[in-house]
Amino acid sequence: MKKILLPLIVLSFPSLLQAATAATQLEGGFKVGPAIILITILILFVMVGIVFRAKDTTDFYAAGRGISKVGSGMAIASNWMSAASFLGMAALMYGSGYHGLAYVVGWTGGYVLLLILMAGQIRKYGKYTAADFIGDRYYSKTLRAVSAIIAILISISYCVGQFGGIGLMFKWVMGIEYSWAVVIGGTVVLTYTLISGMLGVTKNMQIQYIIIIISFLIPLFILTAKFDYFWLLPQIGYGSVVSDTISGLPINETKELINSLGHDYAIVPAPEFAMPWDPPTGKTFFQWIAIAFSLMIGTAGLPHVIQRFYVVPKARDARWSVVWGLFFICILYWSAPAYAAFGKILSAHPEVGTLAKDAIVVYTAQLGNIHPLIVGLLAAGGVSAAFSTVSGLLVAGSSAFAHDLYVKVINPDASPKKQLLYARLGTVLMAIIVTLIALKNFALIGQLVAVAFSLAGCTIFPLVLLGIWWSGSNKSGAIAGLITGGTISVIAITYFIAGKSGVTLPAHEFISYWLEAWYFAWIGAPLAIIVHIIVSKLTKETPLEIRKFLIEQVHS
Amino acid sequence: MDPQQNDYHFSFFKPTTDSARRNRNMVLQFVLIWAVAIFGFQILLRILEKPTPEPAYIQFETSWKNIEAGEPVTADFQNAGQAALSVLGKVAIDPEHRKVLDNAVSWMAFQLAEGAQKEILKAAVSDFEKIAESTQIITDADYVAAKNKLIPVLVDLFNLQPLDVRGKIAPLEVKASLMESFNAGGRELFVEAMGLYLIHNRSVLTDFKFLGFPFHYFYTAVFLLILFVGLCWLYCIRTDMFNKKYGIED
Numbered sequence: 001m002k003k004i005l006l007p008l009i010v011l012s013f014p015s016l017l018q019a020a021t022a023a024t025q026l027e028g029g030f031k032v033g034p035a036i037i038l039i040t041i042l043i044l045f046v047m048v049g050i051v052f053r054a055k056d057t058t059d060f061y062a063a064g065r066g067i068s069k070v071g072s073g074m075a076i077a078s079n080w081m082s083a084a085s086f087l088g089m090a091a092l093m094y095g096s097g098y099h100g101l102a103y104v105v106g107w108t109g110g111y112v113l114l115l116i117l118m119a120g121q122i123r124k125y126g127k128y129t130a131a132d133f134i135g136d137r138y139y140s141k142t143l144r145a146v147s148a149i150i151a152i153l154i155s156i157s158y159c160v161g162q163f164g165g166i167g168l169m170f171k172w173v174m175g176i177e178y179s180w181a182v183v184i185g186g187t188v189v190l191t192y193t194l195i196s197g198m199l200g201v202t203k204n205m206q207i208q209y210i211i212i213i214i215s216f217l218i219p220l221f222i223l224t225a226k227f228d229y230f231w232l233l234p235q236i237g238y239g240s241v242v243s244d245t246i247s248g249l250p251i252n253e254t255k256e257l258i259n260s261l262g263h264d265y266a267i268v269p270a271p272e273f274a275m276p277w278d279p280p281t282g283k284t285f286f287q288w289i290a291i292a293f294s295l296m297i298g299t300a301g302l303p304h305v306i307q308r309f310y311v312v313p314k315a316r317d318a319r320w321s322v323v324w325g326l327f328f329i330c331i332l333y334w335s336a337p338a339y340a341a342f343g344k345i346l347s348a349h350p351e352v353g354t355l356a357k358d359a360i361v362v363y364t365a366q367l368g369n370i371h372p373l374i375v376g377l378l379a380a381g382g383v384s385a386a387f388s389t390v391s392g393l394l395v396a397g398s399s400a401f402a403h404d405l406y407v408k409v410i411n412p413d414a415s416p417k418k419q420l421l422y423a424r425l426g427t428v429l430m431a432i433i434v435t436l437i438a439l440k441n442f443a444l445i446g447q448l449v450a451v452a453f454s455l456a457g458c459t460i461f462p463l464v465l466l467g468i469w470w471s472g473s474n475k476s477g478a479i480a481g482l483i484t485g486g487t488i489s490v491i492a493i494t495y496f497i498a499g500k501s502g503v504t505l506p507a508h509e510f511i512s513y514w515l516e517a518w519y520f521a522w523i524g525a526p527l528a529i530i531v532h533i534i535v536s537k538l539t540k541e542t543p544l545e546i547r548k549f550l551i552e553q554v555h556s
Numbered sequence: 557m558d559p560q561q562n563d564y565h566f567s568f569f570k571p572t573t574d575s576a577r578r579n580r581n582m583v584l585q586f587v588l589i590w591a592v593a594i595f596g597f598q599i600l601l602r603i604l605e606k607p608t609p610e611p612a613y614i615q616f617e618t619s620w621k622n623i624e625a626g627e628p629v630t631a632d633f634q635n636a637g638q639a640a641l642s643v644l645g646k647v648a649i650d651p652e653h654r655k656v657l658d659n660a661v662s663w664m665a666f667q668l669a670e671g672a673q674k675e676i677l678k679a680a681v682s683d684f685e686k687i688a689e690s691t692q693i694i695t696d697a698d699y700v701a702a703k704n705k706l707i708p709v710l711v712d713l714f715n716l717q718p719l720d721v722r723g724k725i726a727p728l729e730v731k732a733s734l735m736e737s738f739n740a741g742g743r744e745l746f747v748e749a750m751g752l753y754l755i756h757n758r759s760v761l762t763d764f765k766f767l768g769f770p771f772h773y774f775y776t777a778v779f780l781l782i783l784f785v786g787l788c789w790l791y792c793i794r795t796d797m798f799n800k801k802y803g804i805e806d
Contacts, residue, residue, distance in 0.1 A: 095648065101776045105594060108784050112590050115788050116583050120795070230768070235778065239768030246770065251719040261694060266721040268645030269610055274773050275756040276601050280648070285602050289595060319795060323788045330781045337777050348647055348721075350728045351694050469568040547564035555566065555576060556804065 030175045034376025038173055041211060041380045045387065046192050048207055069317040071206055073324020076308050078205035080107075080325065081212055081332050082158075082389035083165025086382045088446030089333070090364075091357035093340035095444070097273045099283035100340065102291040103446055104333050106453075108326065109292065110299025115322040121468045122306055123318035124554045129396070130303035130460055131404035137467040138478045139543060141409055146482065148404035150459045151303040152426075154452045155397030156434055158304075161448035162386040162393070163438035168359050168445075169382045182438050185383070190431040193391040194424055208388040213331055215381025219365040219374055220335055223342050226368060227257055227265060238338035245344050246271045260369040263349040273344050287519065291450065294521035298453025301461030304396035339364050358445050394427045401426030442500050443517075450518035451493065457521030458485030462528040466536075468554065471547040477536025485528035492520035575802040582794060586787055593783055601772055604759035612642040613754035620747065630668065634715045637664040640746075641714065641722035643753045644729050653749040659734040660746045661726070666735035668713040677713075680706055682732040703727050 082088075085107065093100030127133045131151055135144025166185035171178050220234040230237030248269035257265035272278040277285045299305065308321070343364035347355055355363050361382065365375045402423035407414050414422070442448060462481050466473040496517035498505050505511070515523070571577040609617075616639035619632035640661045643649065649657070662681075669677045684702045691699040710726040711718070738746075764771040769778070798804070 098773070098776075101773075104777060105780055108781050109590065109594055112586065112784050112787050112791075116586050116791050236767055239766075239774060242769055242773055243765065248721070250717075251721060251724070264721070264724065266724075268642050268721050268725075269612070270646050271610065271756040271758070272646065272648075272753070274770055275758060275762055276598075276605065276772065278756050280646075280753050285598070289598060292594060292598075316796065316799075319792045323785070323792050326788055327785050330785055333781055334778060344647055348645065350644070350725060471564065471566050544564060547566075551564050551566055551572070 034173045037376045038380040069320040072321035074209045075205035076325030077328030078209035078388040079392040083386035084449035086385035089336040090339040092446045094360045096281045102288045106292040106295025110296035111326040114300040119318045120315040123315040138475045148400040151400035155393040158452035159434040161445040162390045165386040186435040193394045215377045223368045235334040241341040259346045259367040267348040290519035290522035294519040298457035301456035398423040398426035454521035458524035474542045476539035477532040480535035481528040481532025484531040488524035605757040608758040610754045612639040633664045637714045656745045662734035663738040
């Protein structure tokens, strides 16, 4: 592989240097340097996918259970650090200030719940997918099928934001229309997932993690050094940027600090950037709490996250892989707010105009006058982040389609070859649906992804939580709980789509506030759990063999 | 208790073995720390916060009263204009609010100009607007020259300091067509917008600095994440110790 990649990089170097001036404009135009970096990285991913491609169904679904805990931690981090983390988080903080930190806390705090309540036990249960676990634990083919469908819906919802991120970055690099960028980016990520399967994906995820984190951190070191902050640890150094934003920065007397458009590095006092639930942001205390809570329980209910615990050899590895995964994730999450803070000052002059929030990470680097090739690497990192997550999601979704629906419900005698064919067919179908929805550009990337979290929090989370920790949780309770969580989800998503389509439904304002699409799990999940418990208590108890299995295998 | 005696029934809150009991206690401790650290702190922020105006708002409030009472002095228009420019310098403003703020700033600039200076100002602003309209890029020489010509005029009118950012913003917000009148509806919305953008929820937790950060921001953006990693690490260490003690094989 080195034989192919090195000449490619060497050959492309003159073009990279030549491209240095072409990428200085914030928007528009084909940017040769960033494009070559992006293509090189994509080729690298595909080649790793080919080298480590899935050879059979076990490889495709669970990477042969041969990944180390640090490696799995890196894969968890890469799988997790999607376009929502790389591009979306800074966008939310840039637009809504302190409110955006609810996403930072929500997307990390959930791992504590996941670890102490689920990781080890799920691995001990020994199933391939979340639907597998639910179908088996609740001794119900119907629940298996419904869970598989929910897993597919969650994957689709999650992927929409990713495709949006891929589209934005392809648009920025190639200077093409957003719609074409989504279609081209979607096709590339689909091809790659089909070639590699989970084994290639897992290996790739480790490489992707390194690319993502390096591309994210380098511009930040440069920005903090350039604007005279503590650059050795930019994750702390940007604290002064936040304080400067609050108190305001007068024009520098020496005129040394300017952005790439020639504006002074200066800003009027803007406390709304950092003060909690500040009125101009239009966000409230309740929304902060609801978002953080929904994202946290959603984290512990996401099928593609749960599925990652099956790829480690032992339950202990599953636990430690969460620690490593969270640490690797936090390196990016400690850094993302810094982009928002720098972006706020660098884009403060009205002449900069309105910037697409979801691309603020890249715009900030551009406005900070960072070398275009490094900005290109940053954009490629954004694409890598989306790629690593999308491939994991497509595998999770196609696993649900082929393994949980086709093999376990429709055709139990299907050959492994046919199973793999259906998995790939499922992947293609999902990619097409996701592309069509992503073209609508419904909301910010982070918000679109948050819908998937609330959906998972209302449906999968209560089933897995109670299924593991309470032998009294039975099929009837699970069905009742799922109907409750599902109903809340349908109401919230219907109102969201209606609102985006310009249709006003009854009590629209009330429902849109209390059950907004990115945080409806704050009430949906607790209600689903309560109903699940009540109905379980009132109906026939869980069969003995399941209770025995739980005690002897899962909790022993 | 032997699980068989209990017919293999168990729940998190009623563990059947000593190791399960210890695990439950550990999980409860961790969940409690986790919940208090996240939600407890935000609730504390909420309890302590007080709507606190920016200095620009305090300056605006007094001056605007005088303007509305029909007894303004030059300093009142200057103070209110400076405050309005403070809002216009913020990145995210509702388009309706921007419109009314532009009206306010333009009208106040016109009020500050004296005699024949009024028409000169209007003509200068109008010329700049025409150049700005036809300019494709902000580095265009004509555009930059016209802007730089207008800046000192407005800085002088609003009595701004030379290094004040608002001086650079002013030419982009003052509009010739909005100079002569500022109607009652606009004035009402203007006062509302000033309050919205210049009053913030602050407390001792937001004003205290730690490692350069406002403390609450450091706590949420940095410390909580350290705590999460620490909790996970501690949980794994303790689980490994328990498993070793009770001979539990993974």
